[in-house]
Amino acid sequence: MDTSELDQLNTILDRDSELREKIKDQVNEFDKRARTMVGLLNRIHVTPTSAMPDLLDSLNPVLDDCKELVGSIAAVIPPNQFWRWKDLWSNSLRTAVFAVVLAEFLKTRNLATLSAVSDRLGIKEEWKDRVSLAIEDYLHGIISVVNELSRLAVNSVTLGNFEEPLKISAFVKDIFIGFSMLNLKNDPLRRRFDSLKYDIKKVEEVVYDVSLRKLASLPTMAT
Template structure:
């Protein structure tokens, strides 16, 4: 190996190191945003009785703030995409996998709290303005989307318990119907990824936990008493 080859290797290593640091800085900003939004969402577990219907499970102000934060993530995502070299998404994606899964969790749970529906991957791409012009450098892999959705279900299982504690005996039934539909959809997938398949197994336990809450409410006739 001559000196020119050594110099070329050295420059290549330096360029790669500089790129990694640039990406880390921009991913750190994404992590900061997702932590803030996750902290905001945690308020759903302490909403006072009387504000627990799905429209007011969090104040309109908080939901509006979350929508604004999600829109702001468009710039952060674009900043990451601007640094990734063309067709090198898979080389660098591990740097932002976790915060992107957290972002999926925040977006999908926020959508459920607003109107009891699931935000699709297509809708999430539109929300974050992940357009065709950057998809060779940045996009949300299906696996990361599904991981975020499963985390959302984990949180709904916890919410089904806490809404009862807060005096809302109707919400668990709504959550149960939603999660059962999601579980049916997941059951139709051929999950070959080990990590994703293990996470899918957790859905069964979440669904059982929610069903137990609904059963306890039913035998105690709490939902009926609330209506009368």
Template sequence: MDSHWDYVNGLLEQDGELREKIREQVADLDKKARDMAGILDKIHSTPSKSTSRVTPLLDAVRPILHNCHETSAALAAIVPPNQFWRWKDMWSHSIRTVVYAAALAEYLANGSLISLERTSETLGIKEEWKDRFCIAVEDYLHGLITMVNELSRLAVNSVTLGDYEAPIEISLFAKNLFAGFTKLNLKNDLLRRRFDSLKYDLKKIEEVVYDVKLRKLTAPRS
């Protein structure tokens, strides 16, 4: 009888220790995520993306993104085989921020949308870890929505700082992304609600483009 309870308690204790170890790594991942978010926040006061002014921000973010390789590897080593779905809620919040950072960096550097595969690569997540540590589709989508939230602010703040081209580029990019989201059959409630917020962002961006176009601010002034 005793050995039975010892066995059961052993299982529970293992889980407890595992949780503790994961928590440590997640704290680390979260720190990185928040650092990158803090750096990227500066884009709103440095908005001239076409010039070299965006380069220092990217230079600051990239090494941190690269450092995530370690955390990814550590988590892949800690999480037991097959238990990805058991523990992923612990790092969902952080990984979404990381995806946001990677996606925004990609947009700022190349004007393109980062794919799920490319995001995994950027964070050094290996395909063979998928039963232990990977990026769930939902988390990827959450990260993209956060990026659009920021892009709508960026459209506004670009104009404030005299860059009238940025909103137009942002508008094209966001419209495409929105069209992509529209195709998805979202069952997840939270994701659905955040998708609704995308509409507001898109409207906001459209209104900025409207203001710029109406006043013919992008054409060279005579």
């Protein structure tokens, strides 16, 4: 290689390194907010039903910060380079998806759709070549919610909320059926899906115990 070519390559490498650092700075801030939401949601295991709306409302300011940071990330990504850089924020985004999907279930007992989660996180359609919510990241977030709900099923009984395991059971079984219909070729995602059967079994054991003790009635499962 001649000197001019080496100089050109070094310029490209320096530019990429500088861009990577800019992206990482924004992603680190986003990750902090995502972990803050998880910390707030950890309180659901010790929060009575009457106080749950206030707890979920406390997520809103953090979500607003997340939306701003997603915009900051999109602003530094060059056009058509989404797949080149997405691994930098993938784990943080899955954490944020987990928070949004879990909060939506606790509020409405429904599953937040891919588009609804994207909207809640401020991800705009016109950014799809720079920042987008990949399907696998959305699905990983949902699986994490099921993991958390199996724990909540147990802890809600401790708090005297005997109907909650029934609602959780209906929801996680519906999730499992939906995943069963997907053609999952992503090995990590497939392995995590296979683990859902253990979460469902855990929830079913709680439901059985609650029903056996006549603390809740099985016909009230549908909500």
